[in-house]
Amino acid sequence: AQSVTQPDIHITVSEGASLELRCNYSYGATPYLFWYVQSPGQGLQLLLKYFSGDTLVQGIKGFEAEFKRSQSSFNLRKPSVHWSDAAEYFCAVDRDDKIIFGKGTRLHILP
Amino acid sequence: DTGVSQNPRHKITKRGQNVTFRCDPISEHNRLYWYRQTLGQGPEFLTYFQNEAQLEKSRLLSDRFSAERPKGSFSTLEIQRTEQGDSAMYLCASSPVASFYEQYFGPGTRLTVT
Numbered sequence: 640a641q642s643v644t645q646p647d648i649h650i651t652v653s654e655g656a657s658l659e660l661r662c663n664y665s666y667g668a669t670p671y672l673f674w675y676v677q678s679p680g681q682g683l684q685l686l687l688k689y690f691s692g693d694t695l696v697q698g699i700k701g702f703e704a705e706f707k708r709s710q711s712s713f714n715l716r717k718p719s720v721h722w723s724d725a726a727e728y729f730c731a732v733d734r735d736d737k738i739i740f741g742k743g744t745r746l747h748i749l750p
Numbered sequence: 751d752t753g754v755s756q757n758p759r760h761k762i763t764k765r766g767q768n769v770t771f772r773c774d775p776i777s778e779h780n781r782l783y784w785y786r787q788t789l790g791q792g793p794e795f796l797t798y799f800q801n802e803a804q805l806e807k808s809r810l811l812s813d814r815f816s817a818e819r820p821k822g823s824f825s826t827l828e829i830q831r832t833e834q835g836d837s838a839m840y841l842c843a844s845s846p847v848a849s850f851y852e853q854y855f856g857p858g859t860r861l862t863v864t
Contacts, residue, residue, distance in 0.1 A: 648790075671851050682754070683793070683841070683855040729792050736850050737783070737806070740792030 643730050643741035651747040654722055660715040660744050662730030671733040672713040674704055675740070678726040686728075689713060700724070722748045754856035756842050762862045763832055770828045771859045775844030782825050783853060784817055785841040786810065793841050799825060800847060832863045 644663045652658050664670065674686040687698025694706040704715045713730060725748045730741040755774045763769050775782045781800050785793035796815070797807045801822035811817075814832075819825040829836055839860050843853040 643792075673851065680857070682857045683843075685852070685854075688851060731792070733851055735806075736781075737795045737798065738793075738851070738853060739795070742790065742792050 643732055643739060645728075645730055645741040645744050647744045648742070649745050649747065651749060652720055653749045655719050658715075658717045658720045658724070658746070660728050660730075660746070662713045662715065662741060663711050664713065664730075664732050665711065666732065669706075669708065672704075672706060673731040673733075673738065674698065674702070674713075674715045675729045675731060676700075676726050677729065677743075683729070686715070720746075720748055722750065724748060754842055754844055754854050756840075756856040756859050758859060759857060760860050760862075762864065765832055765834060765863055767832055768828065768830045769832060769861065770826050771840055771842075771861075773825045773827070773842030773844075773856060775824070775842070776854055778846070779844035779854070780822070780847040781845045781850055782819055783843040783845070784825070784827055785843065787839040787841055787858070788837075796827075829861075832861075834863045837861055837863045 642665050672689040675683045677683050686702050687696050689696045689706045697703050702717050706713050727743045727745045729743045731738045757772045783798040784796040787793040795808050796811050797817050799819040802819050814830045817827045839858045841858045842856045845853045
């Protein structure tokens, strides 16, 4: 069965520091891959997506993610985080026209 | 375009009562999805519609749950004889059929069963 693993439940970084959130997927082929962000009181928002081609994809709010087939990973990165980035981040894959989400990583920002 | 809206935003009910939630998708979107999210988990797929047709239901959707999308516009999700385990955030999303992955989510309805 296809699954998404986000090994870090919580991540804390200082404002201005770089960020990397990990995501691994298990699937027989290269799926469509996504990162979503969920801020308190707000709906899920799509940050970026990967379908094919260039393995480094750019998203909104200064985020990027890199697809590595050999590692079955799709890690999210940001060079310098802002306090407003504190939120929950979900990695996700497609399966039969549905989105399958990981359990999420909660990002805390230290001032 | 006002995005996906859901009503109510919060619902508190007593165990055994029936509840109904409404989702209004983005008007030109053919597909409408329902997800459930519990604390510490990512959203889990429940069911989805293409226009008025319900194309798939998850095994999570017990027979106490029913969803409709009459006329392919808004959708309702009803839970009969609620149980405490039904307490969760119920999320709705919509997308164009040609790009189902471009799902736009509503703010959710938080259900608390006491």
